Amino acid sequence: MELKKLIVDLSSLMSIGGFERFEREKLINLVGEHFDDAYLDKVGNQIFVKKCGKENAPRIMLDAHMDEIGMYVTEILDGGFLRVTNIGGIDTGIMQASDVIIYGNSERLFGVVASTPPHLASGSGKDLPKMDELLIDTCLTKEELESKIRIGTPVGFAPKYTEILNNKIMGKSFDDKACAACALYATANTPREELAGDVYVMLSCCEEVTGMVAPGAYALNPNYAMSIDVNLGRVPGTIKEETVELGKGPSITISAVTDRKLTKMLFDIAKEKEIPHQASVSPTHTGTNAVSIQLSREGIPTVDVGLPLASMHTYNEIISLDDTKTLSDLIVAFITDEKIAAEYGKGGLEI
Template sequence: MGDSDLEFDFELLRELTETDGVPGYEEDVRAAVRRELTAATDEVRTDAMGNVVGTVEGGDYEVVVAAHMDEIGFMVRHVTDEGFLRLDALGGWDPRILRAQRVRIHTREESLTGVIGSVPPHTLTDEQKEKEQQVSDVHVDLGLPSETVEERVDVGDLVTMQQTTVRMGDLVTGKALDDRVCLFAMLEAAHRLDDPAVTVHFVATVQEEVGLRGAQAVGVDLDPDLALALDVTVANDVPGFDAADHVTELGEGVAVKLKDSSVITTPKVNRRLRDVADSEGISHQLEVLPAGGTDTANLQRAGGAVPVGALSVPTRYLHTPTECAHVTDVAAMVDLLSAFVESETGEHDYSL
């Protein structure tokens, strides 16, 4: 484990993060999730949207724990006469980080490697230097003749970042830690759970990155008594930010979300999460996120009012191919989620 003595199934985390699955096309991730939940829960099912639900039977009180499967990516919107690809974004990309990245194009028959083109600094014009970049400006070079590209690539084919997941000191870095690192934590907690007092639905949701869509269906279909969502959050503990502006910091534990721009979590759920963390000696920090949202919002209100909580893994460089999370924070999420669910009796008062 390097600098850490934690038990940590890095191979499962690597499988989840290196597997490709953009919004609406999560099938390869779904296969891994179904395998893990089949071994950990009493029943596994997939709904019409592609959400996977693994249920551990307990009492009548029902708890949903959710983490999303999808990662941000692209769809091919045009193939030029010269054989280059133009892209449409699936999720929120910062166009500044796209240049010179290696990507994978998923066609019906195969996966192709490509690169997003970048103009060398030697030939940049002043206009190009000053222009605000857009996803629509980038092109993918496949290194193939235009006739071959036209034969092998269609509009609508999917594009993901070609990236590996590696250990870097006490951190894990790679693509799609948003939200596969929390998906990993949920699966680990599911494997730990034994004979709960309440019924627990472990849900791997779809299409979070394009509007929390899978969670909305889950909120209606399962109609839980309590819901917890797991996602990453901003860790801006890097040069250029004052300590007062840090949303979270790496290595300080799992974050208990108080609010983001889509939700204010239920105060009594927050309080119990913090109390459980204190009693179990689990490192944690509080999260106030100025912008952004997670599945928590739709779980709170899609099927009527539901008390909600949210746990987050602090992550640097979100929505890039080099997202970074600290292994102790991931372990803390597993520990707190497990302890919270195991101690849920259905008799706690979460009313306002």
């Protein structure tokens, strides 16, 4: 299993919010053999299980969300044009002249988001179009389209992965499938006798819209958890304390709403094992699944970890492959750490 290939393969899959299971077979084929079990929970979260082999072992949850931003068809127009609505937050500034794939009834269709020629543009030219003002050009006839797609057919950005300097790579949907790949990779490559408990990698659904990790965490009932999601990379025009730096390792979130002691333990482990990492301070919210997991059942101790990512929610998100390696190392350290297992692995507070 090669980490970069797994990241690209996973990120290429169509898994737009609500359509996470669209290519589930491919996902299982990619990683299934490395796990003891792979199942869907009641709401559609995909769980991969690796047992440590010990009796009454702690249950460790690793969460990364499977869903990606995308669109679905709302109207089929004359001349082979489509209108769409967004699933998840998309900056309409990236839309025009982008390549899309329409996941039709039985085939994939290619399309281009129309850009308005200057002589047809209205207004000052400074306003971005709204999502329902954009058109997707399929160069098919309306009749052909009506036989190949329907209202509700998902539309995603076309994958095009390109490497840039310093072992960085750009393309669609590293949010959050690069993290999902790291969690799967770290768990698959750790010999089961080294695991501090049974590991449940949850590829949760719908994070970008409504979030379905809460019922997932409830059903799974882990002893402790790590939520892994991308974190906003530092680029021109952003504020230092609100961002993290690509290439400096994963971020560990310090927040009033995550487990303070578990967070401290993770920092200590990273230091002890000399795993590059950086602190990310989010005082009152993490913007990730961490809080939902933390507040599940009687409260599940949760630590929030981030992969630095620039150009978030575009089809050319940028990550550092060095960071994905160190993130994987940090995940391995977390799932093999006996001190954490001893502290949090028992559960069951009697009152």
